[in-house]
Amino acid sequence: MATLGIDGTGQRLLRRLNPGPGGWQVGLATVATVGVALGLSALLIAVTGGSPTASAKALYQGSMASPAAWSTSLLYVAPLLLVAVGACVSARSGFFNIGQEGQVLIGALAGAWVGLRLAVPGPLLLVLVLLASVVGAGIWAGLSALMYRFRGVNIVVSTMLMTFLAQQLVSFAVNTPWLLQESRLGRGTLSPQSNPVPENARLTSLGDYPNLQLNGGLVLAVVVAVALALVMARTRWGFRLKMVGLNPATARHAGVRVGALGGIALAISGALAGLAGALLLTSPVSTNRLQPGMSLNIGWDGLLVALVARNNPLLAIPVAVLFGVLRAGGSFLAATGVPSFLVDVVKALLVLAFVAPPVVIGMLRRRRLADEPATPTSTPTAPAAPMGAPAPTAPTAGSAEAAGSAPAGSAAPVPGPRTTAPPPADPGDAGTAGNKDAMEGRLA
Amino acid sequence: MDVDDKLTPALTLRGVSKRYGPVVACDAVDLAVRPGEIHGLLGENGAGKSTLMKILLGLVHRDAGTITRGTEPVEIDSPQVAVELGLGMVHQHFSLIEPLTVWENVILGDTGRIDRAAACAQVEEVSRRYGLPIDPHVRVDRLSAGERQRVELIKCLRRDPSVLILDEPTSVLTQAESAELFTVLRRVVQAERRAVILISHKLAEIMAATDRVTVLRRGAVAFHGATKDTTAQELARQMVGREVSLQAESAALGLLPVERPAPVAGADGTEVAPSAAGPTQEKPAVLRLREVTLLVGGLPMLDRLSLDVAPGEIVGLYGVEGNGQATVGELLSGLLVPDSGTVEIDGRPVDLVRPGALHHAGLGIVPEDRHHSGVVLDMSVAENLVMKSLAGVTTRGVLSRRRMHRIAQRQMTEFNIVAPSPDTPLRSLSGGNQQRVVLARELSAGPKALVAAQPTHGLDVGAIEDMYVRLRQAAAEGVAVLLISTELEEVMALANRIAVISSGRIVGVLPTAEATAERLGMLVGGVSH
Numbered sequence: 001m002a003t004l005g006i007d008g009t010g011q012r013l014l015r016r017l018n019p020g021p022g023g024w025q026v027g028l029a030t031v032a033t034v035g036v037a038l039g040l041s042a043l044l045i046a047v048t049g050g051s052p053t054a055s056a057k058a059l060y061q062g063s064m065a066s067p068a069a070w071s072t073s074l075l076y077v078a079p080l081l082l083v084a085v086g087a088c089v090s091a092r093s094g095f096f097n098i099g100q101e102g103q104v105l106i107g108a109l110a111g112a113w114v115g116l117r118l119a120v121p122g123p124l125l126l127v128l129v130l131l132a133s134v135v136g137a138g139i140w141a142g143l144s145a146l147m148y149r150f151r152g153v154n155i156v157v158s159t160m161l162m163t164f165l166a167q168q169l170v171s172f173a174v175n176t177p178w179l180l181q182e183s184r185l186g187r188g189t190l191s192p193q194s195n196p197v198p199e200n201a202r203l204t205s206l207g208d209y210p211n212l213q214l215n216g217g218l219v220l221a222v223v224v225a226v227a228l229a230l231v232m233a234r235t236r237w238g239f240r241l242k243m244v245g246l247n248p249a250t251a252r253h254a255g256v257r258v259g260a261l262g263g264i265a266l267a268i269s270g271a272l273a274g275l276a277g278a279l280l281l282t283s284p285v286s287t288n289r290l291q292p293g294m295s296l297n298i299g300w301d302g303l304l305v306a307l308v309a310r311n312n313p314l315l316a317i318p319v320a321v322l323f324g325v326l327r328a329g330g331s332f333l334a335a336t337g338v339p340s341f342l343v344d345v346v347k348a349l350l351v352l353a354f355v356a357p358p359v360v361i362g363m364l365r366r367r368r369l370a371d372e373p374a375t376p377t378s379t380p381t382a383p384a385a386p387m388g389a390p391a392p393t394a395p396t397a398g399s400a401e402a403a404g405s406a407p408a409g410s411a412a413p414v415p416g417p418r419t420t421a422p423p424p425a426d427p428g429d430a431g432t433a434g435n436k437d438a439m440e441g442r443l444a
Numbered sequence: 445m446d447v448d449d450k451l452t453p454a455l456t457l458r459g460v461s462k463r464y465g466p467v468v469a470c471d472a473v474d475l476a477v478r479p480g481e482i483h484g485l486l487g488e489n490g491a492g493k494s495t496l497m498k499i500l501l502g503l504v505h506r507d508a509g510t511i512t513r514g515t516e517p518v519e520i521d522s523p524q525v526a527v528e529l530g531l532g533m534v535h536q537h538f539s540l541i542e543p544l545t546v547w548e549n550v551i552l553g554d555t556g557r558i559d560r561a562a563a564c565a566q567v568e569e570v571s572r573r574y575g576l577p578i579d580p581h582v583r584v585d586r587l588s589a590g591e592r593q594r595v596e597l598i599k600c601l602r603r604d605p606s607v608l609i610l611d612e613p614t615s616v617l618t619q620a621e622s623a624e625l626f627t628v629l630r631r632v633v634q635a636e637r638r639a640v641i642l643i644s645h646k647l648a649e650i651m652a653a654t655d656r657v658t659v660l661r662r663g664a665v666a667f668h669g670a671t672k673d674t675t676a677q678e679l680a681r682q683m684v685g686r687e688v689s690l691q692a693e694s695a696a697l698g699l700l701p702v703e704r705p706a707p708v709a710g711a712d713g714t715e716v717a718p719s720a721a722g723p724t725q726e727k728p729a730v731l732r733l734r735e736v737t738l739l740v741g742g743l744p745m746l747d748r749l750s751l752d753v754a755p756g757e758i759v760g761l762y763g764v765e766g767n768g769q770a771t772v773g774e775l776l777s778g779l780l781v782p783d784s785g786t787v788e789i790d791g792r793p794v795d796l797v798r799p800g801a802l803h804h805a806g807l808g809i810v811p812e813d814r815h816h817s818g819v820v821l822d823m824s825v826a827e828n829l830v831m832k833s834l835a836g837v838t839t840r841g842v843l844s845r846r847r848m849h850r851i852a853q854r855q856m857t858e859f860n861i862v863a864p865s866p867d868t869p870l871r872s873l874s875g876g877n878q879q880r881v882v883l884a885r886e887l888s889a890g891p892k893a894l895v896a897a898q899p900t901h902g903l904d905v906g907a908i909e910d911m912y913v914r915l916r917q918a919a920a921e922g923v924a925v926l927l928i929s930t931e932l933e934e935v936m937a938l939a940n941r942i943a944v945i946s947s948g949r950i951v952g953v954l955p956t957a958e959a960t961a962e963r964l965g966m967l968v969g970g971v972s973h
Contacts, residue, residue: 234842234843235838235842236834236841237841239834239843242820243820243823243831246821247819249779249817250818250831251820252778252799252800252817253799253809253811253817253818254800254832255799255801256800
């Protein structure tokens with residue numbers, strides 16, 4: 001990213017990666033919770049009769065031990081990352097899309113149709129397949145935005161329910177001979193799947209390394225992630241998107257067409273999920289056929305990646321790698337006899353370990369704020385301590401403010417520290433007002 | 445009512461005080477409510493009415509004073525105690541759950557088994573007894589505001605309260621519904637010897653419906669007496685009746701037309717007709733609202749409201765909360781679209797449906813609820829400062845952080861915004877500094893007209909002073925300033941003309957020099973019609 005400098009810009013990047021106030025607390029807590037999650041996982045495996053060390057070894061061998069294992073992991077990383085980046089975009093706008101699983105399928109469906117029905121020579125076919133999946137899934141997700149716009153249908157609900165519709169559609173397509181069901185060869189029974197897409201519609205590996213395969217899809221996904229991170233951080237469009245997500249009323253007031261922008265964000269997120277679907281179809285992760293179960297829960301897992309990455313597309317890259325590793329290692333682990341549902345449990349524990357700390361710490365901070373009595377004058381003058389030494393009741397908004405205004409206090413006409421809330425009001429309001437606004441904007 | 449004077453009061457408050465830091469919400473308030481009377485409690489916003497009632501309901505603990513129920517002193521330290529003592533309140537904002545039916549709402553909070561038949565029977569019994577017709581099986585979201593109020597009343601009355609408190613009960617009601625309500629209250633009082641406290645700012649209502657009246661001003665009792673022995677004028681004066689000391693200062697600053705012919709005072713003091721709405725200056729109005737009507741839930745929040753603001757003048761839009769000023773503010777923030785009528789800026793009507801149209805037309809606004817529509821708390825100071833003029837900091841769609849910082853630095857210095865850096869999240873700034881950010885952004889865009897809605901709410905003295913100076917300066921530079929406020933002093937201190945809004949209409953516009961507390965009080969109370 002362009003801010004990757006040494007001092008000033010580097011610090012800014014760090015700050016952006018910082019989850020917010022009390023970042024180090026969150027970091028410490030995350031380390032602790034991940035430790036707990038790993039411990040619990042080991043315990044679970046031991047209790048169900050497995051060996052935790054052998055399992056860890058298997059997990060490692062299946063995902064990272066060799067270039068071949070890495071190749072498998074990275075094949076999963078690309079679609080996961082695409083879904084996650086899309087989820088970041090929609091979450092940033094406050095129009096939460098949780099229907100990626102269905103959008104992945106629709107993308108694969110559109111891609112398969114183009115790949116199998118259009119006889120275009122050369123790599124142009126691949127381009128068309130990818131484009132079709134982007135457009136198809138983008139429109140599919142856009143439908144939810146339209147439903148919201150014209151009928152007020154809750155976006156979270158509609159995107160999720162559309163997933164089931166998408167599953168039925170794909171199932172119908174691969175069970176209907178005149179649509180996409182495989183052609184009859186000899187007398188074999190027909191399976192509910194399509195023919196494999198032609199060779200020139202497949203994503204191949206880049207470069208020629210023994211054992212290691214770097215699929216083109218991964219490059220595509222990383223490029224998309226970096227590009228969107230830049231767009232969101234550096235452009236007017238990204239600025240407006242952030243504004244809409246954080247405070248739709250102010251955004252509207254500042255001249256942003258909230259509904260349109262949110263709809264576009266939703267469509268982008270759908271389009272990226274669709275692209276992930278196309279990757280599943282065209283890369284060696286699958287049989288290159290359209291199959292009802294081919295989405296492999298990538299849509300749901302991608303959402304988790306975004307959740308763990310706290311809606312930051314750049315952070316999503318390492319998190320997606322982690323999830324890809326867990327996926328590849330998980331299937332290897334399942335092959336060694338550990339029940340595959342345990343792998344899912346381990347994954348879920350890890351997600352919780354990453355997601356819980358910021359939420360819990362945020363809640364604790366708010367509670368502490370609310371517990372403090374409404375005494376705006378209990379600290380009659382600005383604390384004598386300079387900025388670096390906060391008051392003992394450390395991370396409350398009130399004292400943060402006091403610390404902020406103290407050095408300049410003598411110059412400013414403000415006589416003493418004030419809370420943002422009017423005196424008799426519950427001081428917790430100040431902290432939660434923004435969140436409430438955001439929630440209302442999203443759910444209204 | 446002389447007989448009542450000898451009765452033991454149902455509820456007596458002696459010297460009740462409550463302070464919030466330096467703010468005295470209630471200052472040694474005495475109040476005695478007798479059974480069989482409707483006691484009016486009158487006062488401006490912030491006069492302490494709500495705090496007093498919260499003390500009675502056990503929501504707030506008093507600092508000093510005694511409360512006596514009948515003859516024995518009581519300690520109301522929780523809402524449960526208040527209910528046990530027979531104190532029931534109908535809040536101004538209904539606390540009903542819309543998807544539930546009437547009977548479900550009524551028994552909400554009860555413990556034990558739910559007996560649907562008994563609950564319905566009770567609702568019907570109460571509604572018959574007091575003449576509050578309602579179907580217990582209907583869902584609350586299907587009910588009109590008047591019917592919802594009936595549900596609230598039934599909720600209260602079924603607990604047999606000996607003291608019933610109603611907070612601004614008519615603010616959402618039509619004329620006919622209000623009349624109906626007062627008939628019911630009369631019945632409650634006369635037939636069952638209950639006591640009713642009626643909180644209101646509508647003078648006509650207080651005069652017509654109450655037996656005794658207490659006026660609160662700045663937390664203290666300003667007046668107390670039998671309603672029949674007083675007049676609306678007297679009450680108006682008592683309600684807003686401080687000497688308007690700030691007027692002289694305003695005149696000294698040259699913002700007030702000092703020498704004006706004295707108005708020909710009519711007998712009732714309300715000769716000021718809305719026809720005086722034209723701008724005082726020769727210049728044509730920059731901001732003009734024309735016959736704006738806005739309905740919320742079928743009730744007109746703005747009723748054919750017309751208002752002009754000329755360049756260089758400050759017009760104060762004054763009135764009691766709930767009469768439509770907030771709606772005017774939201775309208776001019778682009779958050780509401782009127783049902784009819786137009787908003788014109790510089791002679792051109794503005795298409796309010798388009799986001800940001802008002803801003804492009806040259807209207808700056810300091811919104812009433814800055815957290816809701818003025819700022820984005822989780823964005824930085826710099827981002828908040830430039831969010832309306834992104835064109836100035838972008839080249840081909842890409843933001844320049846350097847330019848953003850430069851602009852932010854300049855505005856922070858110019859407007860005394862105290863923050864560690866332009867990158868500081870706005871959330872961590874004090875209220876005064878947040879408000880300065882809003883004002884800096886709006887004024888830096890070079891507006892033709894500026895709307896300031898409750899611009900000093902929740903700010904400290906320093907920030908208030910600052911805001912006043914900026915608004916005066918803006919007017920002096922030729923900006924048309926509309927100040928929407930419920931604070932009389934603020935309006936008197938700043939405005940050249942005062943437009944009084946009541947029930948969504950402008951009931952009078954008068955130059956500040958001619959504005960007396962009594963006349964404003966009458967207008968605010970809606971007596972002019």
